[in-house]
Amino acid sequence: MTPAPVLALRKVTKTFGAVRALVDVDLAVHPGEVLAVVGDNGAGKSTVVKILAGVLGPDTGTLELDGNVVTFPTPGAARAAGVTAVFQDLALCDNLDVVENIFLGHELRERGRRSGALLDEVEMERRAWELLGELAVRLPSVRVPVGTLSGGQRQAVAILRALHGEPRVVLLDEPTSALGVAQTAEVLTLVERLRDRGLGVVLVSHSMADVHAVADRIAVLRLGRHATTFDARTTSYEDLLAAVTGARVPGPTAGPPRRVSHEADARSSATGGER
């Protein structure tokens, strides 16, 4: 990668009591790149996102933004620095419509004389459509409560909302875990559009198939350690799976077989996988 990373973890360690969630992890995401972070349950994926988003602080090690050491004491600090996260629960208000959710907390006011306190619904709606158009997100209407939208559409709304304040890095925590096939494809397309806009995207996922489809580089975490980083174009699905399960990577003696995901199981048995 030629450009410098926009956001990086350097030798980050995080423990919760006796549990070592992360040990000496190095990760870097570049502008216009999708970095996938994969791993089995308990590999430390969520901890990585939380540290990048300012929800947790690292015990040792540092965060770097454009090569400078930074700290994110709060999620607000991370957002102010241009790093924004969409967590699994999406944090949408189901009773509000799409426009209301996208602009929640950043409502636009009318600029007219005398009416400065009133919201400018027309402008907000226009900008919402504009954003939807740029990212090719299809919605039936921007004036329906988001509770009536499909899971994929809700995910898209949450991502659009995260784009407020022109972030440079977007963290997506398991964006497709609850979605069907078609909706997953839609969300992955959206992820590609984010990359095309020059954003750094960190995609945390269980699903090897998703990751393989959309990521530029794939970082594999195993038992809190950064096992390896693959170039997605040159890595086979089986290599990836092996790295996640630890089958080919030197490490602790292989324990009982681990479930990765339904897709992965299906694929590995179909191709006569390692297990």
Add this chain to the structure above:
Amino acid sequence: MSGLDLSRLRDLAGRRAAGGLAALAVVWIVLGVATPRFLSADNLVNVTQQSAVTGMLTLGVVLVMLIGHLDISVGAVSGLGSATVAVAVVQHGLPEVVAILLAVLTGVVLGLAYGLLSTRLGLPGFVLTLAGLLVALGLQLQVLGRTGAVNLPFETGLVRFAQQAYVATPVALGVGAFVVVVVGFLGAHERRRRDRAGLAGDSWVRIGTRTGLLAALLLGGTLYLSTARGVGWMFVLFLVVVMVVDVCLRRTSWGRHVRAIGGSVESARRAGLGVDRTIISVYVLCSSLAAFGGVLAAGRLAAANQGTGGAELSLTAIAAALIGGASLYGGRGSAWSAVLGVAVVQSISTGLAMLGAEASVRYLILGVVLVVAVAIDASGKREGGRGRA
């Protein structure tokens, strides 16, 4: 940008309101058949005036329900407001304006206490306002003193306002016409702005129909009521307050945040909204409206006694809010829910009283109506919840 049909949204948002309107129509038809005098102008004037009092309380309850809380003390707070204003005027000789402000201030203080206890200690609104109900009742009895009742002289401005102040017909028609023109103009203005922005807007037919219906309702209603005493100023005041609250809810950040909190407190907090501040403001507004409703009640009864307000009034206001389309689950309802709901409840009460039904029957029927409203609310919750995954 899109030629989308907005009617689907209207269906979702408007279904509850339509249900309330249907309920009102049914109630009026049934009562009109049972006792034709119910639909007489004279009686409808009574209904509107009485609605103004209960409506203030209902409006407060709607606001609290919008954030997903519940205030069951509005009746007691209104009783305290009644007692405060009456005692201040009659026993302490304070100017009426000062007495009214004092009464509203008791509501502000109580609402502030609710808001702070709710946000700082996380106490549930139901229990909090149950305690508040007892406190307000105790204060009411203390304020009234040993006599337990205070009569307001008929020449008091408040009593004259609540009992005898009716809008002169030409003025009422003029104001009604003005409102219609303004609403029509705003509708057209909005449409033009949306056109310019390339957004789908209401069709001109729709805007025209809406404005026409409003004109028929306002002007027709005014003309009909004018065959009796006319439109009471107190009712006009209630409608103005509802309109102001409606604009605040729909077109200000505060209103947006109120609804967001009702939808999901956690999401609202993570969106960086001032959740605690907003919750406190809603409690303050609710209790203030309740206390002010008490002031109007004192004017209408020309008295305040130990029985003014009370638990029944709280329950009536809550029932009215639900019937009007506010939701116990938070985040749904509008200021107009208060008008619709209170019209239904007040019509039933008045109509049954005219039929000579006893209080027991009235309670039974209101209870059944309330269950229906809550059942509809619960089914709406299922529909409005998480969509298909």
